[in-house]
Amino acid sequence: MNALDVAGIVCMTAGALVFLVGSIGLLRLQDFYARLSGVSIAGALGTALLLLGLLLHYPTVDNAIKIGLALLIQLATAAVGGNAIARAGYLVGVKPTEKTKFDDLAATEEDG
Secondary structure (H helix, E strand, C coil): CCHHHHHHHHHHHHHHHHHHHHHHHHHHCCCHHHHHHHHHHHHHHHHHHHHHHHHHHCCCHHHHHHHHHHHHHHHHHHHHHHHHHHHHHHHCCCCCCCCCCCCHHHHHHHHC
16 A cells, blocks of 8 residues: 555545534524534535545546546536525525524625
8 A cells, every 4th residue: 555545545534524514503502593504514524535536546637637627527516506595594494593694695685
């Protein structure tokens, strides 16, 4: 087992742990918006670590191109999807926790 294999296994294990922390956050965080933020961040970081570990485990140019494209597409769609779900929740009236101090969307709607 060489250094790239070890680094790949470490990255894949770290990615799996990030997914585990995200799933715990889904159960433990206080409101819809915090849960969504935790899950989308864990999904993006966990996927990035898993794909990096896969690339380190099988380092070829073809794999680098495929994994790079997969990572680019996943990160772009995760960010857009997370924002769309949060906006949909806001528009249907999902209330944030009492600890939320400022609502940027309410402030812009009152101004406009």
